[in-house]
Amino acid sequence: MTRASVVMRGQIARGIGIPRELYTSQELYEREVEAIFQTSWLLAGHESQLPAVGDYLTVEVGDESVIVARSRSGLSAYANVCRHRGARLVDPGCGQARILACPYHQWAYEMDGSMRGAPKMPPGFDRTAYPLARVAVETWQGLVFVNLAQDPAPLSSLLAPAEQLILPFDLAEASVAHTITYDVAANWKIVWENAQECYHCSANHPELMRTFDLTSGGIEGVYRSADRRVQVTPLPLRKGAVSLTVDGDAACSLPMGAFGAGREPYTAALHMKPTFAVVCCPDYAVVLRERPLAIDRTEVTMTWLVRAGAEEGRHYDLDNLIKVWDQTNVQDWALCERTQLGVRSRFFQPGPLSGDEPSVAGFHQAYADLLAAAGL
Ligand code: FES
Ligand SMILES: [Fe+2]
Incomplete structure (x- = not known):
């Protein structure tokens, strides 16, 4: 088989995505998990x-x-x-x-x-x-x-460019309100590709789209690392909304970090591909961790953070706090599982990416580079 990184670079040069064999080769799956996840933060x-x-x-x-x-x-x-x-x-x-x-x-x-x-x-x-x-x-x-790597590049240096946008949420002064672990019947790359675009959002995420303003520039980033693995993007809010919640109001009455001191509300997402993402709102944050379990199974853990000291029942209602992202997740996993079924087909051939998917292309670039660095 042609080396996977060479295959990927050919696909990228032609503006198309990951081919079937890179989703379905058990040998590649085992080697890429070792090479990528066991050397990433x-x-x-x-x-x-x-x-x-x-x-x-x-x-x-x-x-x-x-x-x-x-x-x-x-x-x-x-x-x-x-x-x-x-x-x-x-x-x-x-x-x-x-x-x-x-x-x-x-x-x-x-x-x-x-x-x-x-x-x-x-x-x-x-x-x-x-x-x-x-x-x-x-x-x-x-x-x-x-x-797990011997002498990894310091995390602080990888994430330093993200700090300016994330710091006001003061995640260090937060505590865990809730965690859900999802078992998704899809290859880890499908789960990451899905997380990289909002091309699918209008048709599939009615709860999220009530407050997320896709029209004001989509989810394109203010920062992308040269290797395309780290990305920080603001997520614009619709007029009148102060948070990504069911009704646009804060779900937690104790604001995060600087927002308690009257800072203008905004939301931001940080991705560190392919293991970690955080979405920060003025009143809560969700932290997402992805871990491959098998070639066609991925575990995703989402943790909801609120300001330390915020109490369930007093400062927030748990169902209201978790609703938008839990529903968005469930909708996403159904799309990923549907895609997993499709990419296994002998008839699957990836098509061109849309103008709303530059971050998917960035993920493909990062994936190709990770494969090449691992000699794959
Ligand atoms: S003490 Fe014997 S294996 Fe741990
Ligand atoms: Fe989605």
Whole structure:
């Protein structure tokens, strides 16, 4: 088979999208997940989910599992793999622990990943030689990310150009109101392509379109990184709306960050392809994480953030807070799953992109470059 990056570049040169074989090759799927997701910054969660020493959560990607934990020295990340005979230390999810003791033979680790002790080891056993394998961890605006690569480019430098637009929402001073995990029966690239355009919005997202003003310039960005992986775009609001909510009013009465001090309302979306996106409104934000589960299955987790201290029932009604994006998501996943069925067909041949899809083209460019960098 011709190298996938060469195939993609040929498609891009002709102004068309991803061909069938790049959605359907199991071998390519396994290699691209390893090459792309295991070298990208992956969202682990929000700092408010790890407030106390001993709090931990896991991040799963491909065959890997990473623990992010708070110790006395701050946040650490390490492989969820025991240094004895390799057992998983903790199950996927989150928890609280004083130490991490391997269920198998009880090797024990401190919350910073260093080894605390191991029973019945011979004299001379040097516990300092067996810390858990370190994984890069970085916090940006209260959002915690990990990266499995050896020496990844700092997240802060990748996202610095996004800061100006995102900073006023003060995501660091937010807390989690709700999380929904969706299991989408579509290839991860279909899910990302869908997230890159609003060509489909008018026909498919009646709730979102009540407040999102597509006519005032669409979703074209104010910033795109040279590699097309990072993109920040304002999402214009319709006249009279102050937030992307069912009725255009704020869903949470405690505004985010600078909006509490009277800043003019606006909304903004940041994408870091292909793992993370955040949409910020003056009263809440949604954080989106994408993770491939199989060639035709993608897990998408959406987390709703509100200003720290905002209480359900007092400052916001949860159903009202989550409605627009939950419905938009469900509508999107149906479109993605329908597309997955189509791209498997022998009759599928991608057509040209519309004038409303430049960010899809940007995603294709980034995808081609990632494949090339991985030698694929
Ligand atoms: S595998 Fe963990 S203690 Fe043996
Ligand atoms: Fe959509």
